[in-house]
Each structure stands twice: as structure tokens, then as C-alpha cells.
Amino acid sequence: MLEIIESSVVYQANTKLVELAYAVAQERNYKKPSVQVKVQEGFRIYKLLQALQYEAYLTLTQRQKIVYCLIDEAGINDFPVAPVLGSITPPTISVGIPGRPGIQGQRGEDGGATDFSLINSGTDSVVDSFPPTDALAARWDYVVYDGSGNQRAGSVIASWTSDGMSITSPAEYTTTDLGDTSPIQFTVDFFGGVIRLNAVITSGFWTVKGSRYFMPNNGSGTGTINTSLQDGYIFIGNASNIATAVLPSGDITVSNTGVFSIPAGTIVNADINASAGIIFSKMAVLTASKIAVTDGSGFITTSSAATLTELSYLSGVTSNIQTQLDSKVGSITGAISTVVSVDLTPSRVIVSNPSGKIAISGVTTTELSVLSGITSSTTELNYSTGVTASLNDSLISYTTSGVTYQNTAVAGANFGIKKTSRNTVKIAGILTLRASGGYSNLTTYTTLPVGYRPSYQIYKSVIITQVGGSAIRTAVVINTNGTIQFDGNADAQSGFVCSAHFDGLEFDL
Amino acid sequence: MYTPILSVGITADRTTATVIDGTVYGGSEPARNLVLVFLTGDKRNADNTIASVLTLTPNDTDPTIVSSWSYDYTSTGDGWVNYFFVIISDIYDSGTTYDIYDAVYDSSTKLVYRSKIDANLGNVLSDTNSWELITDPSSLALNKDQPNESLNISSIVYQRVLTFNSQYGYGNFVSENASGCCGDCGDTEAVATYSLLSLLVNGAIQADYQTLLPQGQVIVERIAGILSTC
Numbered sequence: 081m082l083e084i085i086e087s088s089v090v091y092q093a094n095t096k097l098v099e100l101a102y103a104v105a106q107e108r109n110y111k112k113p114s115v116q117v118k119v120q121e122g123f124r125i126y127k128l129l130q131a132l133q134y135e136a137y138l139t140l141t142q143r144q145k146i147v148y149c150l151i152d153e154a155g156i157n158d159f160p161v162a163p164v165l166g167s168i169t170p171p172t173i174s175v176g177i178p179g180r181p182g183i184q185g186q187r188g189e190d191g192g193a194t195d196f197s198l199i200n201s202g203t204d205s206v207v208d209s210f211p212p213t214d215a216l217a218a219r220w221d222y223v224v225y226d227g228s229g230n231q232r233a234g235s236v237i238a239s240w241t242s243d244g245m246s247i248t249s250p251a252e253y254t255t256t257d258l259g260d261t262s263p264i265q266f267t268v269d270f271f272g273g274v275i276r277l278n279a280v281i282t283s284g285f286w287t288v289k290g291s292r293y294f295m296p297n298n299g300s301g302t303g304t305i306n307t308s309l310q311d312g313y314i315f316i317g318n319a320s321n322i323a324t325a326v327l328p329s330g331d332i333t334v335s336n337t338g339v340f341s342i343p344a345g346t347i348v349n350a351d352i353n354a355s356a357g358i359i360f361s362k363m364a365v366l367t368a369s370k371i372a373v374t375d376g377s378g379f380i381t382t383s384s385a386a387t388l389t390e391l392s393y394l395s396g397v398t399s400n401i402q403t404q405l406d407s408k409v410g411s412i413t414g415a416i417s418t419v420v421s422v423d424l425t426p427s428r429v430i431v432s433n434p435s436g437k438i439a440i441s442g443v444t445t446t447e448l449s450v451l452s453g454i455t456s457s458t459t460e461l462n463y464s465t466g467v468t469a470s471l472n473d474s475l476i477s478y479t480t481s482g483v484t485y486q487n488t489a490v491a492g493a494n495f496g497i498k499k500t501s502r503n504t505v506k507i508a509g510i511l512t513l514r515a516s517g518g519y520s521n522l523t524t525y526t527t528l529p530v531g532y533r534p535s536y537q538i539y540k541s542v543i544i545t546q547v548g549g550s551a552i553r554t555a556v557v558i559n560t561n562g563t564i565q566f567d568g569n570a571d572a573q574s575g576f577v578c579s580a581h582f583d584g585l586e587f588d589l
Numbered sequence: 590m591y592t593p594i595l596s597v598g599i600t601a602d603r604t605t606a607t608v609i610d611g612t613v614y615g616g617s618e619p620a621r622n623l624v625l626v627f628l629t630g631d632k633r634n635a636d637n638t639i640a641s642v643l644t645l646t647p648n649d650t651d652p653t654i655v656s657s658w659s660y661d662y663t664s665t666g667d668g669w670v671n672y673f674f675v676i677i678s679d680i681y682d683s684g685t686t687y688d689i690y691d692a693v694y695d696s697s698t699k700l701v702y703r704s705k706i707d708a709n710l711g712n713v714l715s716d717t718n719s720w721e722l723i724t725d726p727s728s729l730a731l732n733k734d735q736p737n738e739s740l741n742i743s744s745i746v747y748q749r750v751l752t753f754n755s756q757y758g759y760g761n762f763v764s765e766n767a768s769g770c771c772g773d774c775g776d777t778e779a780v781a782t783y784s785l786l787s788l789l790v791n792g793a794i795q796a797d798y799q800t801l802l803p804q805g806q807v808i809v810e811r812i813a814g815i816l817s818t819c
């Protein structure tokens with residue numbers, strides 16, 4: 081016998097509704113009588129189902145009538161009934177009419193707690209006690225109330241040593257009072273070998289009920305954290321406060337031996353604290369005792385342009401050095417003041433002017449260069465005193481007239497002519513001669529330069545000596561054309577060296 | 590393991606449908622931000638062929654965040670839809686032994702891999718002899734109760750016959766024909782259509798409740814046809 085269950089009937093009626101709708105939907109002409117029959121059948125089933133939804137207002141009899149009508153309309157009795165099998169899996173939908181709720185069971189024992197109580201007491205009382213060896217701490221959860229509506233709940237927590245001799249001041253957390261519960265307070269002490277929770281009652285009659293929880297309460301904990309962790313991972317608490325295995329990432333790395341390291345190129349400027357105060361000894365060492373400058377890339381390097389010693393010369397500088405130098409030039413008053421801001425005429429010899437300042441002379445550098453390599457002494461140079469024409473002109477020029485004269489005698493220091501301050505010409509020295517062939521006439525042998533010639537013919541005595549021969553006293557004649565002639569007796573033997581002694585021969589111009 | 594809970598909502602103008610993940614995360618299981626959640630879906634014909642694939646947004650690259658997805662309802666409309674929903678909660682751990690078909694994800698890449706072997710211990714995810722990359726993790730939902738089911742994941746193929754447009758059309762039809770017809774409606778034609786639509790719409794709703802998907806699809810198609818001509 082199939083038990084009629086309302087929910088099962090409703091479910092199957094709904095299935096019938098789907099079947100009818102599906103059948104109608106497959107019809108293209110819903111005005112056909114067969115379709116209209118299905119529509120009306122579905123309409124009735126739906127209305128019956130709808131009526132069952134008003135269960136709050138229907139009696140059981142009324143509901144049963146609707147259910148039976150549904151069975152009829154939906155043809156539920158036509159459905160095959162599955163046999164009842166002992167091992168069949170219970171359907172996921174509810175079957176059978178639920179029974180009445182069972183009798184509520186007794187209250188279960190509070191986990192790990194020991195109840196205590198004090199009933200309607202008006203005096204100080206011990207509410208709970210136990211040996212200190214039972215636990216090292218306890219929490220008493222309580223409610224206190226009297227018969228006048230005064231009430232509060234709270235918890236007292238205290239801890240002690242295993243011998244009970246040392247006990248902490250209890251901590252107490254309470255609700256706000258309903259009325260006034262201040263006449264009853266709790267203390268914890270050790271007396272008579274037991275830990276006691278005492279109710280100190282100053283007025284009224286109070287009832288205390290509660291539960292005591294030991295700490296520790298014989299719990300065994302959950303053991304250590306699972307030590308299994310994937311290679312390279314670390315445990316870290318997630319947002320749900322759960323230790324979670326995470327592969328470390330970010331700027332630093334950590335090896336599976338716990339070594340943290342910072343990969344090359346990780347640290348950037350933003351990583352350095354603005355107040356880090358990194359000392360320069362942590363930087364790469366540069367060449368010692370050099371001035372630090374920036375290179376073309378802006379990096380610090382050393383400079384070879386100036387030494388530290390040179391740099392130290394800047395010590396004490398208080399203003400622009402260039403300005404100071406410029407001001408110095410402008411105030412120069414010494415010898416170079418004439419050349420501070422002007423150039424000199426090119427290629428001139430520098431001299432001092434009558435004011436002692438630098439100036440140029442009329443002598444060109446080309447003229448000055450004539451002195452290059454000069455080795456003459458002052459005495460030698462003085463020989464040219466009085467010379468007013470070319471020194472070549474002042475030299476004795478020779479006439480040969482059959483006699484060759486040794487010209488070295490002419491260039492030597494033994495013979496010379498000069499003008500005197502008395503406007504006379506003075507001839508002094510020895511003129512060494514050599515006759516070259518036989519006895520020769522020594523008459524004219526030189527010509528005085530222009531300016532050194534007498535204005536009238538002059539006769540002077542002169543002695544000629546010849547080596548290997550006798551001395552010859554003769555006279556010399558100086559003509560106005562400058563020729564110097566000897567007397568006709570001044571023949572010298574060929575090959576003999578003769579010396580003509582002009583000693584202080586002087587004549588007027 | 591989680592108990593996946595999905596629901597489908599619709600905007601008032603019936604243009605956008607939203608699939609909402611109502612699964613309870615945390616507790617004894619990892620929190621939401623520690624698991625990957627994947628959802629795809631398709632619209633089906635009555636013969637169970639795919640009519641269209643749903644374009645869900647956001648198509649987020651970080652599957653640790655999203656908790657709802659939307660798609661254009663104007664193009665899909667009423668009828669049979671399948672949503673493939675998968676929760677991957679196991680982060681790959683080289684110290685854990687995995688069974689064949691177990692699915693894990695790489696915590697750094699958020700990519701999902703499935704074990705190809707039993708007693709899979711210490712093999713890196715790049716070992717193609719031991720692991721295969723699952724490019725569409727939601728497809729793992731299709732393996733539920735199959736021999737190749739991934740027993741360490743939570744999944745569901747959430748199947749619905751959506752009737753939002755049908756319900757609106759039915760109500761609108763009644764409303765339109767109720768105008769000027771107060772208590773004594775003599776429009777037998779309208780009453781007949783009303784009865785027809787009543788049967789079809791309630792049949793479609795029941796098909797949704799009882800997961801009679803092909804029937805539901807046929808019924809809503811018929812409703813759409815009637816509403817388009819009435």
C-alpha cells in the first residue's frame with residue numbers, strides 16, 4: 081500500500097504540470113481541442129497546487145481533499161510504484177509526514193566546568209574551594225542576584241603557585257548592574273590547604289550560581305605546527321590569521337637555509353632612508369689626496385687639475401678671486417704700469433723710460449740679434465772709439481807696388497788711427513811689413529780713410545827696422561789724398577820682415 | 590571541501606543577468622582570497638547542443654577576488670543555461686602526495702594543474718609527465734561523479750531554465766488585457782491565451798525547479814513565440 085504523502089503528491093503534480101506544458105509547447109496549434117484539454121487540465125492542477133499554498137488557513141481535512149483531487153487530476157495513481165527495498169538509498173527529498181518534535185533532552189554537562197552555588201546567604205561565605213594542586217589558575221563564571229531585582233554576571237580569574245602560598249590578585253569582569261549588587265563582592269584566597277572563592281556580603285541576601293574552569297584543564301593542545309613546508313616557502317599569517325605557506329617574493333630573497341640576501345641591482349634610491357647618514361668610507365676608494373669632482377657622467381671622481389696644496393691656497397678666501405686680481409692690475413703703479421692694458425710695438429728692444437717704466441727702444445730685435453755670439457771685450461770694443469765710418473774704411477788699405485805686406489799687422493792691435501778731441505788724427509803702433517821680391521820701394525803702402533786725411537802734406541820721421549837687417553830711419557809723407565809714402569831710401573831687402581814704428585804720429589786735419 | 594552555492598539574478602529591465610557566488614568560505618577551509626574560483630557558462634538548445642557561450646564579466650585574471658559575474662541577457666534570453674563552477678583550494682606543495690586527477694594551483698602564477706599520476710610527490714608542476722596545465726579550470730566541473738573527477742576540488746554544474754522574460758511577458762499580457770475588464774471579462778480569446786500562458790509559464794518554472802532542462806527549453810521557446818504574436 082502506497083502511503084499518500086502531500087509533498088510527494090505536490091512534487092508529482094508539478095511534474096505533471098511540466099509534462100502538460102511540454103506537450104502543449106510542442107503543438108503548433110493550441111486551438112486544437114486536444115491541446116485545449118491539456119491546457120484546461122494544467123490549469124486545474126495549477127489551481128489546486130496554488131490552493132495548497134494557503135496551508136496556514138486550511139484544516140487537515142481540507143488539505144487532504146485537495147491532495148486527493150490532485151492525485152486524480154494529475155493521474156498520480158497511474159505512476160508506477162517502486163517496490164520497497166531495504167537497502168535503497170533514501171531520496172533527497174523529504175518523504176513521509178514529519179512527526180511531532182521529540183521530548184527535549186536533559187541539559188548536557190558543561191565542558192570541563194564544575195558548578196558551584198550559594199543560596200540566599202546574608203553572610204560572608206565560601207562559594208567554591210579545591211586543592212591548589214588541581215590547577216595553577218581558574219576562572220569562575222557567575223551570576224549573583226537577590227530577591228529584589230538586583231543582579232549581575234561576571235568572571236573572576238586568579239592564579240597561584242602549586243603550593244598555594246602565592247596567589248595573584250584576582251581579575252574580575254562584570255556586566256553592569258541591574259539595580260545595585262555592590263553589597264556582594266568576591267575574593268580569592270588560600271586557606272586550610274585549599275583555594276577558595278569567597279563571597280563578601282555586606283548587606284542583603286544573595287544567591288550565587290556559576291561554573292569553575294581550571295587552567296590548564298587537562299588539555300593536550302593540538303601539537304606543534306605542521307613542520308612540513310615546501311622547499312623555499314615560509315609560513316606567514318594570512319588575513320584570516322591562519323599560518324599559510326607562501327613563497328617569499330619581493331626585493332630580498334631567502335634561501336632554504338634561512339639566509340636572507342639582497343640581489344644585485346635591488347636597492348634603489350628610494351630604499352635609502354633620508355636620514356641614513358651613510359658615511360663616505362662606505363663608498364669605493366678613490367686616489368688619495370685628490371680633489372673630488374664630477375666626471376662627464378656626473379659621477380664623483382678625482383681631479384688631476386689641481387693638487388690639495390693648490391686647493392689649500394683658497395683657504396681664507398672671502399671674495400671673488402678674479403675680482404681681486406682685476407682690482408690689483410688696475411692699481412699697479414710700478415714699472416709695468418705702462419704695459420698693463422696695451423701691447424708694445426712689435427719686435428723692439430724693451431728698455432726703461434726716464435720714469436723707470438717699461439718702454440720700447442728704437443733698437444729692433446733684428447738689430448739686437450747682431451750682438452748674438454759677440455765675445456769681444458770692452459777693451460776691444462773701445463778700439464772703435466772715434467770711428468765715424470765703416471770700420472772697414474778705417475782699416476789701412478794696401479798698395480802693392482811690387483811689395484806684399486803682411487796684412488795681419490794691419491788688423492792687429494799694434495797699429496791704428498783715430499781722431500782726437502783736438503781734431504787731429506793720431507797714428508800709433510807698429511806696421512809690420514815684408515818685402516816680397518828684392519829690394520823694393522816702400523813708398524806708398526796705405527791710404528787713410530776719408531775724414532782722416534790731412535788738409536796739407538805732412539812729413540814725419542819714422543824708423544823702419546827689418547829682421548836680419550839694419551834699422552832704417554826715414555821719413556813718411558802723408559798726402560792730402562790719404563796716401564802714406566815713405567822716403568825713397570826706405571828700401572827693404574826682399575824676404576825681410578820690416579817693422580815701421582809709428583809712434584805718436586799726429587797731424588791736424 | 591566547500592559546498593558551492595550559486596544563484597542567478599536579473600536587472601529590472603531584464604538586460605543583464607548576474608551569477609552570484611554564495612559559497613561560504615573560511616572556517617575550516619581556506620579563506621576566499623586563498624582559493625581560485627572559475628566560472629564559465631553556455632546556453633543550450635533543447636537537444637543539449639550549445640546555442641551560445643556566455644560572455645561573462647569580469648573575465649578577471651586574478652581568480653582570487655571575483656564573486657559575481659554578469660552577462661548580456663538580451664542576447665541569450667530565457668531557457669536552458671549551464672554554469673560550470675569550480676573552486677581550486679589546494680596550493681601546490683612539493684611535500685604533499687597527490688592522487689591522479691587532483692588539481693592544484695601555482696600560488697605565484699595562479700595557473701591550475703592536474704595530476705596525471707597517482708602518488709605524485711615532489712614533482713614540479715613543469716614536469717609534463719606528472720602534471721598537465723588546465724587552461725579552462727571550469728571544465729573540471731564536467732568531471733564530477735565521473736571516473737576522472739578531481740576529488741580535491743569543489744565544483745558544480747549549475748543548470749537552470751531561466752524564465753525571466755516569460756514571467757514578465759505573462760504578467761504583461763495579463764496586465765494589458767485587464768485594462769477595461771473589471772470583474773466580468775468577456776474576452777474569451779484573451780482568457781484562452783491567459784490559460785495557455787499560465788500553463789506554459791508555470792510549467793517552465795517547475796521545469797527549472799525539477800531540472801527538466803530540455804522540456805523547459807521547449808516550453809520557454811513556445812512562450813516566446815506566443816508572446817511575440819499576441
